[in-house]
Amino acid sequence: MAIVVSLDKSRKDGAKPSLDAIENIVSEDLGRVNRLIVEKMESRAPLIPQLAGHIVAAGGKRIRPMLTLAAANLCNYQGERHITLATCVEFIHTATLLHDDVVDESMLRRGRESANALWGNEASVLVGDFLFSRAFQLMVSDGSITVLKILSDASAVIAEGEVLQLLTTNDTETSEEAYLEVIRSKTATLFAAAARIGAIVAERPGAEAEALESYGMNLGIAFQLVDDALDYSADQAALGKTVGDDFREGKISLPVVLAWRRGDNQERVFWRRTLENLEQKEGDLEQAISLMEKHGALGDTIERARHYGAIARDALGIFQDGDAKSAMIEAIDFSIERAF
């Protein structure tokens, strides 16, 4: 597949896009968010900071709170509210991760033992509930009904998306539209809310809030699509990264949807056995990857991601050029080009 030529001229020609620029922009604020996360996990129940600390420390890229911080920077926001609200966003995300692991019965999360493997499902459910409540307490302390509406709406959509996904799991006939509806709800909605909040705290006009929401939503979709492709990537496997988690769970992601639709009856027998009935044996993952490559399903999943990435980029068109905008565009490129 051809390498995307970045439209952002501020980057050195040929340099691979990374999150470095956006991390630089938000680095001081993100440090404050990380400290607030630790402070607000405190509880008279010591298990809460222990368990929540495990998942927070496991890292991840903190991409959602970074979106709030970067969007606030793009909007020239000078106050303090973005620190609290970026923390809310990360707490909501962490709560959904904890509940997801219970739902998926995952034993690993970001390469470490998952919280439910270490402390049991009960604790994961309850600490998730606590973090979710704590997020709302923080929003209440911020005091904006507008922000509360954005994040309570997002939370309801995320929960609905998770329930919808229960129904598509193991259904190989899932359509591309149904799949997109799930990732829009499960992943992209919180990206959108996180970015939108940057404009809200800066009291920018509605058009800028909507532009940032569109940026977040489309970046979130692109990000998830690439994640889904990477989970079947032979290159990733060669780099020593885990692949095949989605396959083992019978998750129907876009590479599967495309391979199924482009495949013949014999191939569909394979997909039904492995993903609907979860009867998997040695060599099945390699067979799945080979069918996807045969039908161009992985490359076309990245092509779909590129489409959403382009929308995200154009959404930022109304903002003045500058470091924040370049960094946010590079984050889109990174989301897509990490596939190569």
Next chain:
Amino acid sequence: MAIVVSLDKSRKDGAKPSLDAIENIVSEDLGRVNRLIVEKMESRAPLIPQLAGHIVAAGGKRIRPMLTLAAANLCNYQGERHITLATCVEFIHTATLLHDDVVDESMLRRGRESANALWGNEASVLVGDFLFSRAFQLMVSDGSITVLKILSDASAVIAEGEVLQLLTTNDTETSEEAYLEVIRSKTATLFAAAARIGAIVAERPGAEAEALESYGMNLGIAFQLVDDALDYSADQAALGKTVGDDFREGKISLPVVLAWRRGDNQERVFWRRTLENLEQKEGDLEQAISLMEKHGALGDTIERARHYGAIARDALGIFQDGDAKSAMIEAIDFSIERAF
């Protein structure tokens, strides 16, 4: 045990206290709450109204939303906000029930198959998350930061209480204070918030809001203590009601705490085997009840409940006498005297 003579003279002498009076006071409003519950469970994921409808239809007494409605009535509130907010309270309660059943691995809830037995843990976790988010959306539509603070604080305390309970489960050395802390958090905090909201919507002075909060808190403690005693009641068993659920789960409730503290070493061996190690055999529940009766643990649990009931009653002292106040006092008496 002696029958409590009610202090409420409006009730017929000798009539057993019931929830009839409070139900009469709120009946029209409660009908509207029930309709709003059904309306707000709607979702593009049909599993949500199915599963939530199962648990909501299973009934229960709707005591928490009734507290909001009755308190609003006591405060002469004439608006509509109490309907929405009573619905929020019931949604938060239902969400915690769904998550509790996952935690307890309960197969029965209110005598019916529990939601997690019918639809699986995943669905119970996610639909609980949805109802919780929906509750916050409804609060946001109400628009009061004061109410949002009351209910987000309550939600965080409830989740902390659930985590604390994880740690006391199966620990027979749990103290009475630790036990009280758990039920104050898990049960009484939402009763307190529900009642307080009645004064908030009516824009009554702080003293009345605090009085209603105290009423709810102490009623909630009394209610839970009596529930805990009833779970070991031979009389209840004779009436065909289920007893022994707490025993089978190894839950350390006040009757256990008292029997343990008053028992000898041989008895403690029994409690450790049955509740810490969960090694239970035929006749153990009967033995537990017999040890509790020997030490007066059940009667004294009711005595403790009576103490909190008295505080709840006195909290209402600052309100004018009238139907609402009598009905709310009768609800206290009912909570306690249903033990006989």
